[in-house]
Amino acid sequence: MMSRLKLCLFLGLGAAAALRADPAPILTGWDHISVEPMKTSIYLGNVTLTPGVFERKGSTLAATYEARVFPWFFWSETGRIVITLKDADLANLAKGEKAEFTGDAVNQKSKPRKVTGYARPVDATTGQFKVRILANGVELVFDGNYRFGSGK
Numbered sequence: 001m002m003s004r005l006k007l008c009l010f011l012g013l014g015a016a017a018a019l020r021a022d023p024a025p026i027l028t029g030w031d032h033i034s035v036e037p038m039k040t041s042i043y044l045g046n047v048t049l050t051p052g053v054f055e056r057k058g059s060t061l062a063a064t065y066e067a068r069v070f071p072w073f074f075w076s077e078t079g080r081i082v083i084t085l086k087d088a089d090l091a092n093l094a095k096g097e098k099a100e101f102t103g104d105a106v107n108q109k110s111k112p113r114k115v116t117g118y119a120r121p122v123d124a125t126t127g128q129f130k131v132r133i134l135a136n137g138v139e140l141v142f143d144g145n146y147r148f149g150s151g152k
Contacts (some may be wrong), residue, residue, distance in 0.1 A: 030056065030090060030148045031055065031056045032053050032054065032055055032056070032148070032149055033053065033054040033056070033061060033146050033147070033148055033149075034053050034054075034146065034147045034148075034149065035051045035053075035054065035063075035144055035145070035146050036144055036145050036146075037049065037050040037051075038131075038142040038143065038144040039142075040140050040141055040142050042069070042138070042140070044071075045069060045070050045071055045072060046069075046070055047067055047068070047069050047070075047140055048067070048068045048070070049065060049066075049067050049133075049140075049142055050065065050066045050067075050068075051063045051064070051065045051081065052064040052065065054083075056085075059084050059085065059086045059087070060082050060083065060084055060085075060103075061082070061083050061084075061085055061103075062080065062081070062082045062083075063080070063081055064078065064079070064080055064081075065078065065079055065080070065081050065105065066078045067079075077107040077108055077109070078107065078108050079105055079106050079107035079108055079113070080105065080106055081103060081104075081105040081113075081115060082103050082104055082105070083101045083102065083103030083115060083117075084101060084102055084103055085099065085101050085119075089101065093119060093121050093127065094121075094124075096121050097121075098118050098119070098120045099118060099119050099120075100116075100117070100118045101115075101116070101117055101118065101119065102115065102116050103115040103116075105133065111135075111136075113133050113134060113135050114133070114134040115131060115132070115133050115134075116131070116132045117129055117130050117131035117132055118130055119146065125147055125148045125149065126145065126146065126147045126148075127145070127146055128143070128144070128145055128146075129143070129144055129145075129146055130142070130143050130144075131144065
């Protein structure tokens with residue numbers, strides 16, 4: 001029979017090992033996020049933002065994007081966008097709560113863009129979000145929908 005001291009030591013070591021272990025991903029299947037094209041108005045025109053599928057690596061989500069400006073097509077651009085969404089933020093989404101994010105984008109001419117916004121879930125796999133992109137001193141505000149999974 002095991003003595004109480006050995007039992008306590010064994011349980012204590014087991015608990016310490018569990019605390020040191022890498023946490024498992026909070027949510028599985030949330031490694032890809034599809035976003036529908038979005039449109040916003042600008043002075044005498046509009047901008048349509050079409051992101052690719054965001055891929056999650058750690059606390060970041062990255063995708064390519066295309067922004068088409070009508071009628072000034074010469075202002076259109078493509079690039080890459082990266083946002084930060086930590087496990088705690090994903091846990092908030094899983095609980096049905098709003099999660100804020102920040103990020104950066106860079107266009108094909110290496111011009112930086114600042115990105116901020118929030119996501120609000122509708123159900124377990126879909127939701128709505130608002131994203132603000134600061135481009136050349138102009139803040140573009142897009143409202144859109146997202147879905148966990150590649151959508152393919």
